[in-house]
Amino acid sequence: MKKAGFFTRAWDLYYDGFRQMTLGKTLWLVILIKLFIMFFVLRLLFFPNFLSTHSEKGQEAEFVSSEITNR
Amino acid sequence: MNLLEIDAGMIDWSRAQFALTAIYHWLFVPLTLGLALVMGIMETIYYRTGKEFWKQTAKFWQKLFGVNFAMGVATGLILEFEFGTNWSNYSWFVGDIFGAPLAIEGIVAFFMESTFVAVMFFGWKKVSKGFHLTATWLTGLGATISAWWILVANSWMQHPVGQEFNPETVRNEMVSFSDVALSPVAIDKFIHTVLSAWVLGAIFVAGVSAWYLLKKRHLNFARSSLKISAIVGFASSLLIAVSGDHSAYTVAQTQPMKLAAMEALYDGGNDQGLTIVAAVNPFAQPDYANEKEPGMKIAIPNLLSFLATHDFHGFVPGVNDIIRGYTKDDGTVELPLDEKIHRGQAAITALHNYRLGKQNGDETVMREEGAILKENMAYFGYGYIKDADQIVPYIPVCFYAFRIMVGGGCLFILLFALILFYLRKGKDILRPRWLLHAAFWCIPLAYIVSECGWLVAEFGRQPWTIQDMLPTWVGVSDLQSSSVVTTFFLFLILFTTLLIVEFNILRKQIKKGPDLGEE
Numbered sequence: 001m002k003k004a005g006f007f008t009r010a011w012d013l014y015y016d017g018f019r020q021m022t023l024g025k026t027l028w029l030v031i032l033i034k035l036f037i038m039f040f041v042l043r044l045l046f047f048p049n050f051l052s053t054h055s056e057k058g059q060e061a062e063f064v065s066s067e068i069t070n071r
Numbered sequence: 072m073n074l075l076e077i078d079a080g081m082i083d084w085s086r087a088q089f090a091l092t093a094i095y096h097w098l099f100v101p102l103t104l105g106l107a108l109v110m111g112i113m114e115t116i117y118y119r120t121g122k123e124f125w126k127q128t129a130k131f132w133q134k135l136f137g138v139n140f141a142m143g144v145a146t147g148l149i150l151e152f153e154f155g156t157n158w159s160n161y162s163w164f165v166g167d168i169f170g171a172p173l174a175i176e177g178i179v180a181f182f183m184e185s186t187f188v189a190v191m192f193f194g195w196k197k198v199s200k201g202f203h204l205t206a207t208w209l210t211g212l213g214a215t216i217s218a219w220w221i222l223v224a225n226s227w228m229q230h231p232v233g234q235e236f237n238p239e240t241v242r243n244e245m246v247s248f249s250d251v252a253l254s255p256v257a258i259d260k261f262i263h264t265v266l267s268a269w270v271l272g273a274i275f276v277a278g279v280s281a282w283y284l285l286k287k288r289h290l291n292f293a294r295s296s297l298k299i300s301a302i303v304g305f306a307s308s309l310l311i312a313v314s315g316d317h318s319a320y321t322v323a324q325t326q327p328m329k330l331a332a333m334e335a336l337y338d339g340g341n342d343q344g345l346t347i348v349a350a351v352n353p354f355a356q357p358d359y360a361n362e363k364e365p366g367m368k369i370a371i372p373n374l375l376s377f378l379a380t381h382d383f384h385g386f387v388p389g390v391n392d393i394i395r396g397y398t399k400d401d402g403t404v405e406l407p408l409d410e411k412i413h414r415g416q417a418a419i420t421a422l423h424n425y426r427l428g429k430q431n432g433d434e435t436v437m438r439e440e441g442a443i444l445k446e447n448m449a450y451f452g453y454g455y456i457k458d459a460d461q462i463v464p465y466i467p468v469c470f471y472a473f474r475i476m477v478g479g480g481c482l483f484i485l486l487f488a489l490i491l492f493y494l495r496k497g498k499d500i501l502r503p504r505w506l507l508h509a510a511f512w513c514i515p516l517a518y519i520v521s522e523c524g525w526l527v528a529e530f531g532r533q534p535w536t537i538q539d540m541l542p543t544w545v546g547v548s549d550l551q552s553s554s555v556v557t558t559f560f561l562f563l564i565l566f567t568t569l570l571i572v573e574f575n576i577l578r579k580q581i582k583k584g585p586d587l588g589e590e
Contacts, residue, residue, distance in 0.1 A: 009197070013189065013193050017193025018193075020193075023137070023580065026576065027142075030572060038145060038149065042149070042558070043152055046156075046557070046561065049159075050156050050157075050550070051162075061163075061240050064159075065426045068422075069422055
């Protein structure tokens, strides 16, 4: 029988691995919930990039120099 | 903007939030690194002996590794959110230095760990024994390399080297990658941290195995796991004592104030002893300016001098020496704080004038002010210091966290030595139940000790976000303290929930035990 190629075997590894997961399913659920909270709740709502919201693009150096030389 | 407009509460909340996130992240990292070594050894034994028992043993610990890995994954990213939001001045100021190690860390972590961790978990029946073993070791190696780059970035903050400040961009720019990547602080920190993770991993395995022995379940499995963990733990905890000695020397050379705070050493001198215990008030900064030393101090004569200088009679500066200035054993002079403040102010003024010169297109001003800035840049951060108290870390935390770390380390050496003693031929490891109970209860203790190591490292460098360059109150963004408080408590709830989830999954898997067939 002809041996499957590298990519086919790699696909099988992941496909069968994910299909046969038991505990892994719970862990992936926790990971996905965590990533959703981190990137779509915390990042978007609570952690804006301070510099990009307080200085114009390309003017960050001016903004930071003003901040650190006047404190 | 004036300093008075920056809310002191906001600075503390931003620090507390960063500390909370780092402490939480650090709950997962050491177990990942430690279990990777233990399970790698177990799988290697399976590879060499071909015994199914070792395969199942390795698979069980890999399962617990997987739970910890999944819970810890991406928790470090929150720190990067905080850099951009809470510490924007700092992030801009160091961006180019921090960017390279963190980018390498991200790439290594993503490609190496995500590739080989999949082979490790999914590949038992799909790949050869040798390839699977390689994937297991490479998963651990990937995590360890990740730790290396994170610690390189952290070490640069503790001891900035290999950079030059560019007033044009207001950023530090890397001029020597090797100086940054191979700084002595980074090497010491990496070795000490990874060894501490191996100790924690070994204690986790020993503690869980002890629990099985106490419950008289999976006895062969528990004995074998206990033996491997005790060997790994004993060797690692002895090595960590050696690396700790070297770290103390490096700290003495690069961050003498941290060492003075760890030792509650107010007035230094030659022939300094290493404090074992002393009555340092845990709830208030001591009056170091007027007290000679903490009360009821018991010390090992000359040992601090030896640790700090490799000479039993060497000079170790105390808090007041550092404030007043002192001459080192090699004859070089450490400037008094007043002079450092003067030079720091000159550097800040020079940067201000340089930027004005740039706005006005005055190249002469830019050249002259740039030269003044370069000459005084090493003291830049001192220009923000108004009072000597500001450069002294909170001594009680440094003092007690250091002693918990060292005391715990000594206890773990003893624990592993005793386990190895009882595991010798002819001894019954089930008999000394107190030892099994001790091994089990050392699991939470190991986490406390591990976190104390971070407390020493991070509290000890206060007030600096970057040593001597940028204090916390300048690195922080001008946010509303209410928004930082909100996110602090959001994190607290999120982290606590995740921790409970992880603990429950781990507990269930441990109670279920390994799949050893008819054992």
